[in-house]
Each structure stands twice: as C-alpha cells, then as structure tokens.
Amino acid sequence: xxxxxxxxxxxxxxxxxxxxxxxxxxxxxxxxxxxxxxxxxxxxxxxxxxxxxxxxxxxxxxxxxxxxxxxxxxxxxxxxxxxxxxxxxxxxxxxxxxxxxxxxxxxxxxxxxxxxxxxxxxxxxxxxxxxxxxxxxxxxxxxxxxxxxxxxxxxxxxxxxxxxxxxxxxxxxxxxxxxxxxxxxxxxxxxxxxxxxxxxxxxxxxxxxxxxxxxxxxxxxxxxxxxxxxxxxxxxxxxxxxxxxxxxxxxxxxxxxxxxxxxxxxxxxxxxxxxxxxxxxxxxxxxxxxxxxxxxxxxxxxxxxxxxxxx
Amino acid sequence: xxxxxxxxxxxxxxxxxxxxxxxxxxxxxxxxxxxxxxxxxxxxxxxxxxxxxxxxxxxxxxxxxxxxxxxxxxxxxxxxxxxxxxxxxxxxxxxxxxxxxxxxxxxxxxxxxxxxxxxxxxxxxxxxxxxxxxxxxxxxxxxxxxxxxxxxxxxxxxxxxxxxxxxxxxxxxxxxxxxxxxxxxxxxxxxxxxxxxxxxxxxxxxxxxxxxxxxxxxxxxxxxxxxxxxxxxxxxxxxxxxxxxxxxxxxxxxxxxxxxxxxxxxxxxxxxxxxxxxxxxxxxxxxxxxxxxxxxxxxxxxxxxxxxxxxxxxxxxxxxxxxxxxxxxxxxxxxxxxxxxxxxxxxxxxxxxxxxxxxxxxxxxxxxxxxxxxxxxxxxxxxxxxxxxxxxxxxxxxxxxxxxxxxxxxxxxxxxxxxxxxxxxxxxxxxxxxxxxxxxxxxxxxxxxxxxxxxxxxxxxxxxxxxxxxxxxxxxxxxxxxxxxxxxxxxxxxxxxxxx
Numbered sequence: 001x002x003x004x005x006x007x008x009x010x011x012x013x014x015x016x017x018x019x020x021x022x023x024x025x026x027x028x029x030x031x032x033x034x035x036x037x038x039x040x041x042x043x044x045x046x047x048x049x050x051x052x053x054x055x056x057x058x059x060x061x062x063x064x065x066x067x068x069x070x071x072x073x074x075x076x077x078x079x080x081x082x083x084x085x086x087x088x089x090x091x092x093x094x095x096x097x098x099x100x101x102x103x104x105x106x107x108x109x110x111x112x113x114x115x116x117x118x119x120x121x122x123x124x125x126x127x128x129x130x131x132x133x134x135x136x137x138x139x140x141x142x143x144x145x146x147x148x149x150x151x152x153x154x155x156x157x158x159x160x161x162x163x164x165x166x167x168x169x170x171x172x173x174x175x176x177x178x179x180x181x182x183x184x185x186x187x188x189x190x191x192x193x194x195x196x197x198x199x200x201x202x203x204x205x206x207x208x209x210x211x212x213x214x215x216x217x218x219x220x221x222x223x224x225x226x227x228x229x230x231x232x233x234x235x236x237x238x239x240x241x242x243x244x245x246x247x248x249x250x251x252x253x254x255x256x257x258x259x260x261x262x263x264x265x266x267x268x269x270x271x272x273x274x275x276x277x278x279x280x281x282x283x284x285x286x287x288x289x290x291x292x293x294x295x296x297x298x299x300x301x302x303x304x305x306x307x308x309x310x311x
Numbered sequence: 312x313x314x315x316x317x318x319x320x321x322x323x324x325x326x327x328x329x330x331x332x333x334x335x336x337x338x339x340x341x342x343x344x345x346x347x348x349x350x351x352x353x354x355x356x357x358x359x360x361x362x363x364x365x366x367x368x369x370x371x372x373x374x375x376x377x378x379x380x381x382x383x384x385x386x387x388x389x390x391x392x393x394x395x396x397x398x399x400x401x402x403x404x405x406x407x408x409x410x411x412x413x414x415x416x417x418x419x420x421x422x423x424x425x426x427x428x429x430x431x432x433x434x435x436x437x438x439x440x441x442x443x444x445x446x447x448x449x450x451x452x453x454x455x456x457x458x459x460x461x462x463x464x465x466x467x468x469x470x471x472x473x474x475x476x477x478x479x480x481x482x483x484x485x486x487x488x489x490x491x492x493x494x495x496x497x498x499x500x501x502x503x504x505x506x507x508x509x510x511x512x513x514x515x516x517x518x519x520x521x522x523x524x525x526x527x528x529x530x531x532x533x534x535x536x537x538x539x540x541x542x543x544x545x546x547x548x549x550x551x552x553x554x555x556x557x558x559x560x561x562x563x564x565x566x567x568x569x570x571x572x573x574x575x576x577x578x579x580x581x582x583x584x585x586x587x588x589x590x591x592x593x594x595x596x597x598x599x600x601x602x603x604x605x606x607x608x609x610x611x612x613x614x615x616x617x618x619x620x621x622x623x624x625x626x627x628x629x630x631x632x633x634x635x636x637x638x639x640x641x642x643x644x645x646x647x648x649x650x651x652x653x654x655x656x657x658x659x660x661x662x663x664x665x666x667x668x669x670x671x672x673x674x675x676x677x678x679x680x681x682x683x684x685x686x687x688x689x690x691x692x693x694x695x696x697x698x699x700x701x702x703x704x705x706x707x708x709x710x711x712x713x714x715x716x717x718x719x720x721x722x723x724x725x726x727x728x729x730x731x732x733x734x735x736x737x738x739x740x741x742x743x744x745x746x747x748x749x750x751x752x753x754x755x756x757x758x759x760x761x762x763x764x765x766x767x768x769x770x771x772x773x774x775x776x777x778x779x780x781x782x783x784x785x786x787x788x789x790x791x792x793x794x795x796x797x798x799x800x801x802x803x804x805x806x807x808x809x810x811x
C-alpha cells in the first residue's frame with residue numbers, strides 16, 4: 001500500500017480522476033464522454049511531445065526546441081506535398097524525417113560539439129522560429145493532406161484516431177524505455193554518464209538517439225495538432241514546451257535524469273489539459289488564462305514534483 | 312598538567328558497517344610537531360576529517376581548547392583555530408592566488424572586500440612559504456608544487472592554533488620542502504600545534520617530536536619520536552600477516568602475449584613500454600598519482616593516447632573508444648566506484664547488467680527471466696545476499712566493489728584493467744577479491760592491477776611495474792619484489808630499470 005502511494009504515476013492518475021469527478025459534479029457537461037474525449041484528444045499532442053521529452057530527460061538532458069519542431073512540422077507539410085502523392089503519405093514521412101533530423105542535429109551538437117543541452121536546443125528553437133517566419137511569414141497554412149486530416153478528425157467506433165495513435169505510441173515508448181537495451185542505456189546515461197561510459201555505453205550514440213526520438217515525436221505531435229486545427233501557423237507549437245516538461249515532472253520523472261517512466265507522463269499530460277479546461281470553464285480572459293495556467297502548474301509541482309534529496 | 316590544543320579520545324568511525332577507526336586517541340599540544348603515520352587506508356584521512364570537523368565520529372569525544380564535545384562542526388573547528396592543508400587541494404582554479412588565500416575570510420571595509428589589505432597580507436604569507444611572483448595570477452596557471460604552497464599560505468591566513476598538514480611535500484621540490492620545514496619549525500616555536508602526515512620517513516623523523524601510528528584503524532604506537540628507528544616504523548605500519556590474506560602465489564602466465572605496446576604517451580604517461588601475457592597478473596605501483604591511472608585509461612581507450620607500436624589481443628593499434636575496447640575484450644574497473652563505477656541509485660541487478668546493455672542490440676527485447684538467472688548467478692558467486700532490486704548504494708563498500716568487478720564477467724573479458732580494486736574495502740572482501748583475481752588468471756585472463764596497497768603487488772603479481780612522474784622506472788619480477796623495493800623505486804632511490 002505504501003509503495004503504491006509512493007508511485008507517482010499512480011498518484012497523478014488519482015489526482016486526474018478526483019479532479020474529473022469533482023468538476024463533473026460542479027459543472028454539467030464536464031464529465032460527458034464527448035468532453036472527456038475532447039480533452040484526451042488535446043492531451044494526445046502534449047502526450048506525444050512529452051514522450052520525446054521523457055526520453056531526453058531520463059537520459060539526463062532537456063529539449064527546449066520541442067515547440068519549434070512542432071511548428072516546423074505543421075508549416076513544412078504543405079511544402080513537401082507533391083501532386084503525384086495523392087494519399088499524402090510521402091509528405092507525412094517527409095515531415096517525420098525532417099523533424100527527426102532536427103532532433104539528430106541537436107544530438108550532434110550536444111554529444112560531439114559538447115554544447116550544453118539547454119543552450120543547444122534553445123539555439124535550435126530560436127533558429128527554427130526565425131526560419132519559419134521567413135518561410136511562412138504571418139500567414140497560416142491550410143491543411144490539404146488526407147492522412148493528417150483523418151488523424152485529426154476521424155472517430156472510428158466513436159474513438160478518436162489521434163487517441164488511438166497516442167495509445168500505440170505510448171506502448172512503443174514504454175517498451176523502448178523499460179524492455180530494450182537502448183532504454184536501459186538512456187537510464188544509465190542519465191544516472192551517471194561517466195560510469196555509463198566506462199561500462200561500455202556509447203554515450204554519443206545514446207544521446208543522439210534520445211534527441212532523435214524527441215524530434216520524431218514532435219513531428220508526429222505537429223501533424224496531430226495540424227489535423228485537429230485544420231490550419232498551421234507560426235506559434236502553434238508554443239504551448240507544448242512548458243506543457244511537455246511539466247507533464248514529465250508531474251509524472252514523477254526526475255528532472256536530473258536517470259529515473260522515471262513514461263507511465264507518469266501520460267496522466268501528467270491529461271492533468272495539464274484538465275487544468276486548461278477548468279480555466280476555460282471559469283471564463284478567464286486570454287492573458288489571465290496564461291497567468292492561471294502558469295500558477296497552477298507551479299502549484300502542482302510544488303505539491304508533488306519536488307525532487308527528493310539525493311545522495 | 313600540560314595544555315592540550317586538540318585531542319580525540321577513543322574515537323571510532325565506520326562507513327557502511329566497515330570500521331575504519333577503532334578506539335583511536337590522539338593529543339595535539341602547542342609547540343609540538345606530531346606525526347601521523349600509517350599505510351594507505353589505515354584511517355589517517357578519516358582521523359584528520361574528524362579532527363577538523365568534516366566528519367562526526369560514531370563514538371568517542373573531542374577536546375578543543377578545554378571543552379569536550381562529541382563532535383565538531385566545520386564552523387566550530389574554524390573558530391577553534393584548526394586549519395587543514397589537504398592532500399587533495401581545495402583551491403578555486405579561476406580565482407587569483409591572493410583571493411584563494413583569503414577565501415571565506417576576506418577582510419572587508421564598508422561591506423566591500425578590502426583588496427589592498429588582502430594583497431598585503433597575502434604577500435606576507437607568500438613570502439613566508441616561499442612563493443614568489445605575481446599574486447593576481449589565477450590558480451589554474453600555477454604548477455602543482457606552487458598550488459601546494461598557496462594551500463599552505465591559505466591555512467596560515469587564519470592564524471591557526473592547530474595546523475594539520477596531509478602530505479604537504481608530495482608535490483614539492485627539495486628546495487621548497489626545506490623551506491617548508493623551516494617554516495614549520497618557526498610555527499612550532501610560536502606555539503602552534505602541528506599534525507604532520509607524510510610517507511617520507513626521513514622528513515618525519517627529522518621534523519616531528521611525537522608520533523602516532525595507525526594500522527587498519529587501530530593505534531599501534533603513540534610515543535615520543537626520540538629513539539624510534541626506521542625499522543621499527545615499518546614494523547608498526549605494515550606488520551600485517553600477509554600469508555593469511557593472500558592466496559598462495561602460483562603463476563598462471565602463458566606464452567601468448569595479449570598486449571605489446573611501445574612508446575605509449577597519454578596524459579602524464581611518457582613513452583611507456585609494456586607487455587602483458589595471458590594469465591598474467593601485472594602489478595602497477597608507485598606513489599599515488601604518478602600517471603598509473605592514465606596508463607590504464609589509455610589502454611582502455613578512455614583517454615586520448617598515442618603509441619609508436621601497439622598490438623592488443625592480436626589486433627594492431629590502440630583502441631580509441633571504450634566501446635571498441637569492450638568489443639575487443641578489454642574491461643576496466645575504476646577506483647572511484649561511486650563516481651565512475653556504479654549507478655548508485657539504480658538496482659544491484661541493473662548495475663550487473665550494464666555492460667551487457669552497452670553491447671546488446673539496441674531494440675532487442677530484454678528477457679527478464681534470462682536477466683534474472685544471470686544476476687542471481689553472479690550474486691551467488693559474489694556471496695551478495697538479499698534482494699537484488701535494492702539500490703546498489705545499500706551495499707557495503709566491499710560488496711559494491713564486488714558488483715563493479717563482477718558485472719564484467721558475463722562479457723568474458725580477456726584483459727582486465729583494475730584500478731585499485733581494494734581501496735576502502737574490508738579485509739574479508741579483499742581476500743575474496745584476491746581469490747577472484749587468481750581464478751581469473753588461471754582461466755587465462757590477463758590482469759593489470761593498479762594498486763596503492765603495496766603488499767597486494769608483492770603477493771599477487773607475476774611482475775610489478777613502478778611508475779614515477781609518468782615514467783615506468785622499474786620492473787620487478789615476483790620473487791625479487793618486496794615492499795621495500797617497490798617503495799624505493801617509487802621514490803627514486805633505486806638504480807635504473809632492471810632487466811626488462
């Protein structure tokens with residue numbers, strides 16, 4: 001019982017359920033299936049970005065370029081569309097390859113050029129944002145890709161396609177982290193890079209993999225965001241930077257690296273969307289919304305997310 | 312009754328259940344130079360740390376300036392005028408000499424550091440310890456010997472009543488040493504109580520008035536220096552019943568050469584040549600920090616290195632990454648297991664599997680049952696008891712070391728590079744590790760054993776190489792090697808390298 005109570009993924013899940021139940025009674029319609037489903041759809045984007053962020057944080061790094069990569073993938077999709085590509089599959093693969101490539105460049109900067117992860121990914125974010133403004137300017141990009149449109153709006157058997165994609169990806173990430181040697185290397189790298197290196201873990205390749213995975217997940221999340229929105233624009237990815245890191249930490253993954261699980265990031269992402277929904281319910285103005293969101297995230301982290309003392 | 316500046320009475324200290332000090336007493340008096348002697352790992356550093364407030368003893372008491380306390384805090388120790396010159400230097404590399412000397416106790420004027428007062432005082436102290444030149448130079452530009460002098464000046468800046476010096480001359484030249492000796496005599500005349508730790512017997516017998524000898528955490532002598540002979544010292548310090556601790560020596564060396572390197576340079580190491588044969592245990596000795604570690608790291612591919620010619624395990628050339636070394640069958644066990652060897656917060660099982668994770672196919676699924684069988688087998692072999700999902704830091708130092716060593720066994724390495732594998736390990740575990748090494752050698756593995764524990768080199772190794780200032784200065788085959796010959800070579804007393 002005590003061990004269960006100390007399990008952060010479980011605790012976060014319980015918090016989500018309690019909030020849902022209380023809010024469901026307080027506000028009619030909050031607890032309805034369409035509304036819950038809508039929240040899960042929104043959470044799937046945070047969840048995917050959070051998946052990459054979880055891997056990077058466990059491996060002892062941090063990825064501050066996630067928002068920019070999400071935006072990049074929404075803006076780049078129409079640029080990679082050709083007339084012969086009627087299904088849009090090539091464009092989708094192209095976007096995923098591009099976002100993975102950005103992640104790999106982050107990894108190269110960090111592992112080979114030894115730039116600190118914060119500096120490297122922040123510089124990458126700034127670079128990409130400038131590039132996107134040059135490419136798209138202030139104009140929005142309209143979605144014309146059938147696959148992405150389906151992902152964003154289809155609900156086979158009443159269950160959203162994007163939630164299903166999230167579930168599948170979650171399973172893959174959980175297996176990757178906890179049931180493959182590569183996953184074990186992420187944990188070893190995050191816990192003690194020196195000991196990991198001397199034990200034969202290829203630090204550079206492992207770092208490269210972590211940031212590559214993060215890039216790929218951001219690409220996927222960007223496609224989902226575009227599919228749901230119908231439009232892509234500079235700034236579409238912005239909310240996902242704080243959200244992904246907050247979801248990771250709320251889920252009990254150590255921001256210092258080496259410990260954690262994606263199993264905690266999942267309820268973390270749902271919790272963040274729930275908070276946003278509650279803020280919307282109280283009808284706050286746009287500026288106040290961000291103030292409230294930031295305050296609540298900070299409050300939650302103070303309650304549950306502080307690091308236990310480590311020796 | 313004579314006054315006592317600082318005394319420890321009947322103090323004991325254990326780390327993770329491994330006793331390091333057992334009922335040790337020591338009394339420092341004003342105007343007396345007290346020597347503290349003992350082998351590596353005898354408990355000297357722990358005793359110093361207790362006297363200076365860095366560690367609390369498990370039992371016993373401390374007397375400071377007429378007051379008795381069960382332990383000291385670092386702040387109380389500073390107030391009582393206790394200063395320590397540490398062996399591992401505690402200077403801030405990017406601050407200047409003067410800033411380092413005054414660090415933490417700057418004179419201030421109107422809330423700002425009084426740099427002119429600091430400069431005057433620092434210049435005085437530097438003249439005293441014999442350090443010349445510009446005092447605004449950052450520490451990182453200074454050679455090791457001068458840093459040591461800054462460290463001493465820093466201790467003097469606080470006008471200590473008790474001055475503890477841990478191996479202060481290990482990196483000083485003869486002239487600098489002489490000057491330091493004169494300074495210490497002056498301090499003694501001024502009524503400072505001095506505790507002096509050194510491995511240099513001549514220095515100690517010359518300078519000190521009283522001596523305490525530690526052996527395995529127990530005090531074996533506490534007496535005036537007058538009348539002590541070098542032989543007596545050695546008897547008090549070593550005098551360990553070696554036959555009991557070490558397995559009988561039996562060479563398992565075979566003809567096949569696994570390492571043949573010439574002209575190897577890496578870090579401190581200059582132009583080293585060595586060979587290693589299958590089943591051989593090659594010792595690597597010398598004073599601490601003479602480049603032995605660099606040599607191991609170079610052979611492991613963990614440090615940039617060049618060699619004129621190199622053949623390792625049949626393949627030409629040095630290895631240039633740890634991954635490549637592992638692939639070729641070379642394993643390394645670091646000295647600092649907490650920092651370099653283990654993932655402390657991860658489970659014993661995870662640590663045992665780590666080398667395998669490093670090599671296994673990235674996306675292959677792990678098999679829990681296979682992992683379990685493997686780690687359970689290792690645990691039985693190591694006699695590590697209990698739940699293997701506990702974090703490895705829950706184990707005693709000795710057991711941690713066994714995990715750090717045994718995690719390589721499933722990889723079947725052909726060469727084991729061991730960096731002081733018995734440092735801080737209890738006697739029982741030492742014995743187990745020695746037996747493991749013998750068995751590895753009999754199975755045909757080649758071992759390089761870097762050790763700061765001289766008896767180990769004497770009793771376990773087929774040959775012993777001694778390093779001094781980055782050079783291999785002696786090669787002593789088993790049978791000819793004695794603790795005395797190793798120490799003599801390490802200190803540069805012996806003639807040049809013997810038959811290679």
